[in-house]
Amino acid sequence: MTNIAGAFPVLPTIFDSTGAIDAQGMRNTVEWVIGCGVDGVVFPGLASEYDHLSLAERLRLIAMIGELAAGRVAFVAGCSGQNDEESAALIAAAGQAGAAAAMIVTPTRLDGDLDAIGDFYAGLAAAADVPVMLQNAPRPMGLGLDAAALLHILGRAPNILYVKEENAPCGQRISALRAAAPPQLRAIFGGAGGRYITDELARGAEGTMPAAEIADLHVRLIAAHRAGDQATVRMLFERTLPLLNMQAVYRWRLTKEVLRRRGLIASAFVRAPGPELDAHDHAELDQLLAALEPLMREMGTSFDARQMV
Template sequence: MRIFEGSGVALVTPMKADGAVDYKKLEELVEWQISEGTDAIIACGTTGEASTLANDEHIAVIEAVVKKADGRVPVIAGTGVNDTQHAIELSTGAEKVGADALLIVTPYYNKASDEGLFLHYQKIAQSVKLPIILYSVASRTNMNIAPEMVKRLAEIPNVVAIKEASGNISQIAEIARIMPEDFTIYSGNDDQVLPIMALGGRGSISTIANIAPRQTHELTQALLDGDFPLAKDLQLAQLPLIHSIFFEVNPIPVKTGVGLLGKIEPNFRLPLSAAKAETVEGLKKEMTAYGLEVAK
């Protein structure tokens, strides 16, 4: 059984001016996402600034999302780091507070050999009973998961899916070709949802869903329904907005965009800093053109 199909949002983590997690706003975002049709919520991913959260905060954010979602949609916890033991601690903690699945990014900075990568995932998988989504995003980690390694990792019983953010459609096509039907591919790039799902992907783990959750759900649903003409129109209509949320390093623009909707105060923890003025103006322009209501 798949963890989810459709649109999963890689949720931002609201913070107060002093940097503390704003749990009230976090709960409000979860409720809004569910009401807009989002099919799954990913807590403590890259977009959620997980790398700046202390262990207790990391687990507390996951727990808050789990409690607010209350079983209405799956909650997937980002628990991947570049220290296997640390990843195990976060993964077992997420399991204890009720997460439905884990999103595990490849080791970054120290990287790993092929054998080290396999053992990293194997040790984490053996520490929990939860299903695991591999996360391949070489632009951030400098470490790709090649198709043959995906196939090997999927031999681990609870490794059931991959978030593919390599940007390499040929690689994704090869993964789709060699993997069994019950292994799920999710798009990790908002501008590639259509081609990845056309190759057999079953949804997206999305950044843009933070500001356009209903529209992103509609895009993935059109693809699940096989309505490719509608999906093409929806995907192309999103492109200018997608480009605007990557004017600067993620999640600076998209979190700023959530602030422009009036949902949160767009505060960050260093080394992330406030969006540049030109980023804000570009966001306002593209959000308005897309039909989103920017708060005055």
């Protein structure tokens, strides 16, 4: 069984202007991120509006993305469900799709009972023989557990082979988990939109799972890290951080607007609630993308200037 590491963007769910799933837009986005040289893809995650998808939509898209990724890059399937039965159905679908891991957020319905949480993760092995990635998301999406709690859960669930840590301070939590990690733990990934990526990598994270709109630049940053080129890592982090900070506010809308401007999707429609970009925000985004355009051009992944607002 191959370990996973590196740049794993979380794919958004692409909708058309009516709010229906845009299958071609999904394919375009998957093909583009794979073409950027990513190590793998993740779907669905928090950045995919997964809690605004029906179970049937999630199952259908997991199958689609597994087929597109097969033999090309690793696929981490998001299998967080509203109950144990839904999670089991999703991890079974992940197994059928050839997923390298099933990512499942710490279940808020079991808050305060670490033994029950561990048993929940361990019980998923009965649904499919897919390694589990525990997503330690902050509240209210997850439980925001400390390292001691995570280690307790790992002790009860030997099928948890990966952890995605995205509670601030992410770096300190990664250090604490790394220092006491049991042998079963193959890799720790950072998340939080890539806003702390340099600290996470320096503390021993094996990879990152940000949103997908600048997958090309995250690929280049990971390549520089692997080569020991910390000057390039720092340069890319500092150049991309203004856009990532804007993404922290507008989330899915920002990600999809950038993908639209890059000519990959027709609509930036989102189902999830949240602030919308106004005219000033669009103008600010123009400037942020213009500043990144030379880096994108160096990688042959520049955005489509005709899509600028």
